[in-house]
Amino acid sequence: MLHVNRLSKTFTIHNLGGKAIEGFRDVSFHLCQGEFLGLSGPSGSGKSSVLKCIYRTYLPTSGEVAYTPDDGESVRLESMPEQDFLRLRHREIGHVSQFLRVIPRVSALDVVAEPLLRRGMEPLQARSKARALLERLRIPSYLFDAYPATFSGGEQQRINIARAVIWTPRLLLIDEPTASLDKGSEKIVIEMLRELKQTGTSMIGIFHDRELMQSVADRVLVLGNGSVPHGRA
Numbered sequence: 694m695l696h697v698n699r700l701s702k703t704f705t706i707h708n709l710g711g712k713a714i715e716g717f718r719d720v721s722f723h724l725c726q727g728e729f730l731g732l733s734g735p736s737g738s739g740k741s742s743v744l745k746c747i748y749r750t751y752l753p754t755s756g757e758v759a760y761t762p763d764d765g766e767s768v769r770l771e772s773m774p775e776q777d778f779l780r781l782r783h784r785e786i787g788h789v790s791q792f793l794r795v796i797p798r799v800s801a802l803d804v805v806a807e808p809l810l811r812r813g814m815e816p817l818q819a820r821s822k823a824r825a826l827l828e829r830l831r832i833p834s835y836l837f838d839a840y841p842a843t844f845s846g847g848e849q850q851r852i853n854i855a856r857a858v859i860w861t862p863r864l865l866l867i868d869e870p871t872a873s874l875d876k877g878s879e880k881i882v883i884e885m886l887r888e889l890k891q892t893g894t895s896m897i898g899i900f901h902d903r904e905l906m907q908s909v910a911d912r913v914l915v916l917g918n919g920s921v922p923h924g925r926a
């Protein structure tokens with residue numbers, strides 16, 4: 694469903710007099726329906742940037758990202774019209790950033806329910822699903838109506854993951870979803886990702902912990918030198 698071919702990203706830093714910084718170079722891989730690809734490599738090797746190029750937060754400098762949507766017709770994510778891409782994001786592609794982008798004065802419950810509300814679900818039902826997820830992630834119930842801006846790093850991260858899985862995207866891009874979590878919460882998140890995978894969601898995930906990544910990934914792509922996927926994890 695996803696073919697990434699010779700993708701590269703170079704950043705031009707204007708306050709360094711136009712100096713070029715390489716994000717990553719020549720990355721190729723494919724992802725099948727329902728598959729989980731792990732992305733690893735040292736800090737600064739371009740893992741987050743690869744996900745951002747697929748999600749079009751960044752535009753790649755060169756290369757192709759071909760995606761076959763649910764309705765069948767293959768499209769090029771890096772070059773398709775913005776409106777069409779936004780529609781695709783809305784319908785089937787999710788991204789969990791490394792850090793929660795806090796929405797001011799929206800309660801934790803509504804931050805999590807929002808993707809369902811935006812997709813037309815009835816508010817009572819959306820909030821009830823959000824509540825169930827937050828409970829499962831062991832967020833104390835007195836925090837449901839509080840604003841996540843003041844939450845701890847691990848609490849924010851769990852809000853972020855709940856918001857990503859609640860609407861069962863078809864393709865989910867996950868950037869270090871467990872980095873600030875204790876072992877108990879980490880286990881719950883991994884279980885949730887496994888369940889999501891069973892519904893047919895394809896995922897690309899970056900994990901700090903290699904062992905953890907190998908416990909969910911079907912294959913691992915190591916970024917760094919000449920990035921092609923390594924065999925099975």
Ligand SMILES: Nc1ncnc2c1ncn2[C@@H]1O[C@H](COP(=O)(O)OP(=O)(O)OP(=O)(O)O)[C@@H](O)[C@H]1O
Nearest residue numbers: 704714715716717735736737738739740741742743
């Ligand atoms: N918006 C940007 N502007 C300039 N340089 C950037 C930008 N985003 C990323 N980079 C650079 O691209 C390189 C890759 O960064 P990236 O965040 O993708 O690495 P990473 O593998 O995710 O690292 P980490 O494991 O520390 O999260 C780094 O050298 C970084 O400084």
Ligand SMILES: [Mg+2]
Nearest residue numbers: 740741742791
């Ligand atoms: Mg990163």
